[in-house]
Amino acid sequence: MLTALTAAGGVDETGELPPILLLPQAGSYVGPRAEPGPTITHQYLLDDDENVPPIYRYAGAVDGG
Numbered sequence: 397m398l399t400a401l402t403a404a405g406g407v408d409e410t411g412e413l414p415p416i417l418l419l420p421q422a423g424s425y426v427g428p429r430a431e432p433g434p435t436i437t438h439q440y441l442l443d444d445d446e447n448v449p450p451i452y453r454y455a456g457a458v459d460g461g
Contacts, residue, residue, distance in 0.1 A: 413450055415442045418458065 407413055422435040440452035 413442055416440070416455075417442075417452055 417440040418437050420435045420437050437458040439455045441455045443451040
């Protein structure tokens with residue numbers, strides 16, 4: 397998860413985690429197409445509970461990729 401936080405911007409100036417993480421997913425698949433599909437961005441929301449370690453819950457793909 398540390399890599400994901402770093403890729404998404406990490407903590408802010410006060411040391412707080414961001415309330416929303418946006419993580420792109422891209423990849424190439426073996427199949428009939430020569431080009432990879434479009435990048436899909438997924439969002440994760442910080443759980444409101446005081447969890448240690450903090451927990452992000454998957455909230456689905458962001459419209460528009």
